[in-house]
Amino acid sequence: MNNRFIFLLSVVGVLAAFATAWLTGRPTVAQPPVFNPAQNPYAQGIYANGIIESAQSHGQNVNIYPEVSGTIRRILVSEGDAVRAGAPLLQIDDSIQRATVAQLRAQMEAAATTLQALRAQPRKETLAVSQAQERQARADLETARNQYDKQQRSYQIEPRSVSLDALDTARNKLETAQAAHAVAQRQYELTRAGAWSYDIRNQERLASAADRAYQAAAALLDRYTLRAPVDGVVLSVNAALGSYASPQGVYDSYTQGALPALVMGADTGQYDVRCYIDEILISRLPAPERIVAQMAIRGTNVKLPLQYVRVQPYVSPKIALSNQRQERVDVRVLPVIFRFTRPRDVRVYPGQLVDVYVGRRN
Template identity: 70%
Template sequence: MSNRIIFALSLVGVVIALLCAYLFGIVTKAQPPVFNPASNPYDKGIYANGIVESYQANGQNINIYPEVAGTIRHIYVNEGDTVRAGAPLLAIDDTVQQAAVAQQKAQRDAAATTLQELRAQPRKEALAVAQAQVAQADASLRTAEDQFDKQRRSFDIEPRSVSADTLDTARNAVNAARAGRDLVRRQLELTQAGAWTYDIRNQARQVEALNKTLQGGTALLEKYTIRAPVDGVVLSLNSALGSYVSPQGIYDTYTQGAAPALVMGANDDFYNVRCYIDEILISRLPQPDHITAQMSIRGTNIKLPLQFLRVRPYVSPKISLSDQRQERVDVRVLPVIFRFAKPNGTRIYPGQLVDVYVGQK
């Protein structure tokens, strides 16, 4: 009985072995690749990493930093929005600056009122008082003169009728009345002359200075609202309500560094590609009139021709395009900028990495 079991098990093992040999011996057909790897279309083409940017006649994407610091209290746009030049993008808390502008305006208005007061002189009420004082002084002088004349005539007729002291007192009263009249007349002339031209000129300059201060404060208040510098598209919004932003930018939680508050690009039918030619390949770069290039979009079979725009004539340290720690960053590269039309039906965005091949016509 045991031999029969052993024989049966052996037979089953042989069958299983033959079946496994058959199954593992079947050759499966390789699946076609999802996309073909990028290949150099030129005999002596130069390969370079490229990064897509919004189309700019010069420079790169528009990085927007505020000129003042504060807490963001309002956001007017979303990423991908198309905006016109001058449209508000962000609003920073401006409570303190509004109070400062209100104070500057009050100071300017007070100085302007003082200037109006100086230019409005003489005031008719003050002029009427001065004229009344002159009339009073004239009446007092006439009274004193009449008293003196009476005393003198009496003395001339009978010297014993008026004492010398009384006559001298009357004469002194006339002189005092005449001096008082001259004083109030000069005071009337001063009132009629109005404010001194130097006072008016000095006050006018104070008003002008305070007005300039107000203009500066108002201009600074305007900077608490960040506006679009040009027509374009909001590519990146690195801000949130309540975030603190400064002229150095805004703190990025992920990179733990400073980032611009917003990044804008041009609203155009074209994109730029900025590629970096390794310093050892610069000598192989064709003349600008003979440069031709092609771009491969990673992860697809799409290849697009590129139009040469310009070379940034400054060799700079290579940036970490692939964000790999082992990538060399001590190599220097020459930035070369190309342009291409936005392809219909293909998703491609600024900041996307592409493969660029540069050849010669």
């Protein structure tokens, strides 16, 4: 019984071995590709990596950096929002600068008030007091003069009627009253003349300096709100509430470098493709009027013709990995910019990598 069971197991094992050998020996039929790889449509076309950007008349996408440092308190837009030039995008904590502006405004208003007070001199109340003092001094002078004249006439009529000491005292009182009246009269004229022109000019300069300091502080306060420099679309928001921003940008933990707080692109319905031509292939580039190009979108069978726009005439290091100039690479490339209009049934985004072939028009 046991021998028969062992024999059956052996037969099954042999059959399984033959089946396995037959199955593994069958030729494997390759699966058709999901999409066809990009093929060179030109006889001597040059291949290049390309990156899609929003269409710009000059340069690349608009990278927005803060002009001041501080903690981000509000983010007013989302990625994909269409904004107008001047629209607020992001706000940095401005509490200290706002207090500084308030202080400088108070100083500016105080300086302006002082200048206004100088220009309004003399005050009618002050002028009235000075005038009253001049009248009093004049009345005292008349009294002293009358007293002296009486005693002098009496002395001339009868010398024994007035002593010389009394006559000298009356003369001294007259001279004192004359001096007091002269001082009161000059003081009245000084009061009536108003503020000194030099004091007014000096206060004008102080008021102007205070106003400029206030205007500068207010302009700096406005820098705590990042605004859209142009009409366009918000492509990327690299900031987060509570993160620290500076004129160098916002720290990115992935690249361990600084990124712009926001990136904006144009909303024109057209896109640019920035191609990087290897420096050893630059000599094979056709003349600008004879350049033709085709773009293949990776992961699809979509191929679109490209229109030549311009060459960025500076061969720079290829920094496609981290977008940082510190990236150590041995390859240098020449950027060439093309343009295309996105078909309605094709979905592409700025920042997307594409395959580009550059050829020569016959």
